[in-house]
Amino acid sequence: MKLDNYWMPFTDNRRFKARPRLVASAKDMYYVTPEGKQVLDGLATLWCVNAGHCRPRIVEAIRAQAGSLDFASSFSLGHPLPFRLAERIAALAPRGMGRVFFTTSGSEAVDTALKIAVAHHRLRGEGTRTRFIGRERSYHGVNIGGMSVGGVSSNRKAYAGTLLTNVDHMRHTHSEGNAFSKGQPAQGADLAEELESRIVPLHDASNIAAVIVDPVAASGGVLVPPRGYLERLREICTRHGILLIFDEVITGWGRLGAPFAAQRFGIAPDLITFAKGITSGAVPLGGVIVSDAVYEPFMAAQGGGIEFFHGYTYSGHPLACAAGIATLDVYEEEKLFENSRNLAGYFEQGVHSLKGLPNVIDCRNLGLIGAVELAPRRGSPGERGYEAFEKCWDKGVYARPVGDALAFCPPLIAEKKHLDQLFGTVADVLRTLT
Numbered sequence: 001m002k003l004d005n006y007w008m009p010f011t012d013n014r015r016f017k018a019r020p021r022l023v024a025s026a027k028d029m030y031y032v033t034p035e036g037k038q039v040l041d042g043l044a045t046l047w048c049v050n051a052g053h054c055r056p057r058i059v060e061a062i063r064a065q066a067g068s069l070d071f072a073s074s075f076s077l078g079h080p081l082p083f084r085l086a087e088r089i090a091a092l093a094p095r096g097m098g099r100v101f102f103t104t105s106g107s108e109a110v111d112t113a114l115k116i117a118v119a120h121h122r123l124r125g126e127g128t129r130t131r132f133i134g135r136e137r138s139y140h141g142v143n144i145g146g147m148s149v150g151g152v153s154s155n156r157k158a159y160a161g162t163l164l165t166n167v168d169h170m171r172h173t174h175s176e177g178n179a180f181s182k183g184q185p186a187q188g189a190d191l192a193e194e195l196e197s198r199i200v201p202l203h204d205a206s207n208i209a210a211v212i213v214d215p216v217a218a219s220g221g222v223l224v225p226p227r228g229y230l231e232r233l234r235e236i237c238t239r240h241g242i243l244l245i246f247d248e249v250i251t252g253w254g255r256l257g258a259p260f261a262a263q264r265f266g267i268a269p270d271l272i273t274f275a276k277g278i279t280s281g282a283v284p285l286g287g288v289i290v291s292d293a294v295y296e297p298f299m300a301a302q303g304g305g306i307e308f309f310h311g312y313t314y315s316g317h318p319l320a321c322a323a324g325i326a327t328l329d330v331y332e333e334e335k336l337f338e339n340s341r342n343l344a345g346y347f348e349q350g351v352h353s354l355k356g357l358p359n360v361i362d363c364r365n366l367g368l369i370g371a372v373e374l375a376p377r378r379g380s381p382g383e384r385g386y387e388a389f390e391k392c393w394d395k396g397v398y399a400r401p402v403g404d405a406l407a408f409c410p411p412l413i414a415e416k417k418h419l420d421q422l423f424g425t426v427a428d429v430l431r432t433l434t
């Protein structure tokens, strides 16, 4: 097989093609390589395979749907599946968040949420609210809006001239003083005050549409919000009429033991973006859950006509919706959100069992998301993390390098024995890594 033609996303193509790592199939918690080796999926692949791989119910739903209605548009035409899925999602969403707009990916969900926020304010006669507030080290996908509000510098550097200019960033919540915190760190809630003390006065609230954060910044390095921080953000946004968007592309669908992080933290955002786990990764699907209050001005607009000039050809795609409904069935029948909640303590022990091993400078966790951070090698940041990833793979465990951290995010069907394998292997690798 020639490897030249496929330009791989977010990959060191030259390094990969010199030493490819391929998978041939997958089942439940494991990949199988072309050589027949089993590899434990310690990251739900890309933080998405929450129900595990190739679950029969999901596979069958996709198969049946492809044979009966392969595609139908949602543009002034309809088919039952997105309505049914939206109803199911609304039932899981925080109270008062009953409207669902579908996209194909998390990046599209983020850009959609930003547009909903601006359009909402305009419909209410507050058309000056056009600015967005993001946060350093938060990841909101790769489209222009999401990249602009995002705070991962490597993803922004090459596109500096194309970034939106109506965006400010709050500081990230990571601090060395919080190293080895179990769950939410104690220090740092005051970082939210920056919104109140610096950013709002700088621009005036009447010009700010929305604040967007990922409740746990996952691909930015697994940064767990300090206790009280998200609550403060909510209070400040409410006081100034600014919409709060939770980007739950990773934290949604049981990852933190509740359907959404919003419920886990007991905070009501105005919009929630989702993707990934809604189909357990089996078919691309994303979307935005919108509060009834944000939705209402769209339906109250005078004059009739299209209320929101936005949508994707594949918004509400039948295969994606069929996969989504089946995935929610699996979550419900197998009580996977509960399993996530019940397993979180054991997972925490596993993450923190890595403390004290060579080069380990931090262990972090919340729900079934965790990371071990390694000291960077002098002059080559990221290299030690990448090598740890490669060595884990060779030993049959997949965990993802994020700089010099290794991130963990197992499917919610995980059992203790899988976590033992995950953290046992990582520990073995860290003991031998220079």
Ligand code: PXG
Pocket (backbone or CB within 6 Å): 010, 046, 105, 106, 107, 108, 110, 139, 140, 141, 142, 214, 218, 219, 247, 248, 249, 250, 275, 276, 286, 400
């Ligand atoms: N928001 C968040 C919080 C995400 O994690 C997106 C938006 C964008 O979703 P799509 O479906 O457009 O990729 C994500 C995606 C990594 C990694 O390195 C993480 C993501 C994507 C690619 C790589 O961990 N998360």
